[in-house]
Amino acid sequence: MGNNVNCWNAYIEEPSEKTILSPAAAPVSKPSSISSSSVITLKSIRDKITIKDTSSLHSPERLEKLSSPNLTTKELRLRVKNSQFFSKDFVLNISSQGYMSSKTKGVVYFGNKRKDCKGGEKICDFIIPCDGVKLYGQLFVIYYCVESDSYIIRDLGIGLGVYVKLEYSFKLTSDILINIGESHLYFRIVFTENSYPNLLLTVFSSGPIQNYCFYAQEQHISPIRIGRARDCDICLDDMLLSKYQASILYSHSQGWMLIDGNLVRQRPSTNGGWLYCSNNTCLDTGMEIKVAQNLFKVQVTS
Incomplete structure (x- = not known):
């Protein structure tokens, strides 16, 4: 799995978030009691890691390339797999030129409202309903990349986020956010004097938010188990998780x-793991996209 138009001001009303304090300077291998003045929330992490600038998607150079007569005929199809708002047979077709009346060639903006305000300017090309949450602005974007001949998805930092389902195994890197059940895992990797990379993990779940640090030398031998089972190294009270949801090694x-x-x-777990699309993520056939109460299956056709 692979892993920019105007940036609009937006307003969001969402539930208050649990907070924790930043990790202590010396990490520990068990949940740490935190002593720092800076506060971390799930929203602040999203704000930190999300690339929101879309100005390059409007550059004259890019628009000129999209006008080439030799441009690909490859299309992106998003078929509804599960949704409270769309019928199961609904298919969203996106071409290299965008979606139907896309305001910008080769770019599709998704949002809860088509305009930035009542009677205002159109900013979204396709409406994604979000039950119970008032969202204004562009939630995420899908665009055609001429250079890689592929379709790219990226969240724009508003709302509940857009996610793609992970494969069976996934290589962890710094500053990534993964959703499992109703919980979120925020990963960072730090290098120490012995050159081994330590893994810092912040867990947002229904209980107290916890920080962990894991050492490469130890987890090469003993994987870290995450799930509902009491014998898991990270046991979460989350009924949407499997007893043994995932392992880190x-x-x-x-x-x-x-x-x-x-x-x-x-x-495999029942519901899998979902990667938050904070950066450009290439869409391939067979992938699944989750946004709010909507689940889409990806198909790329020639």
Whole structure:
């Protein structure tokens, strides 16, 4: 799996978020009691890691390339897999020129409202309903990349976020946010004097938010289990999680890895893990996209 138009001001009303204080300077391998003055929330993490600038998507150079007569005929189809608002047979077709009456060629902006305000300027090309949350502005963007001949999705930092489903195994890097059930895992990687990368993890769940630090030397031998089961190293009170939702381990050849499901019995989790699209993410056939109460299956056709 692979892993910019005007930036509009937006307003969001959403539930208050749980907060924790920043990790202490010396990390520990168990949940740490935090002593720092800076406060971290799930929203502040999204704001920090999300690339919101879309100005390059409007550049004259890009628009000129999109006018080429030799441009690809490849299309992106998003088929509804599950939704409270769209019928199951609904398919959203996006071409290299965008979606139907896209305001900008080759770009599709998704939002809860088509205009920035009542009687205002159109800023969204396709409406994604978000039940119970009032959202104004552009939620995320999908665009055609001429250079890579691919379709790219990226969140724009408003609302509940857009996510893509992870494969069975996923290589962890710094500043990524992963959703499992109703919980979120925020990962950072830091290098120490011994050159081994330590993994810092912040867990947002229904209980107290916790910080963890894991050492590569230890987790190469003993994986970290996450789930509802009491014998998990990170046990979460989240009924949408499997008993053994995922494992984290360190591989000398690949680095830190997140493995879905029960690692011992080789059983996948029920709902999987979902990567927050804070950066440009390439869409390929078979992938799944989740935004609010909507789930889409990706198909790229020639």
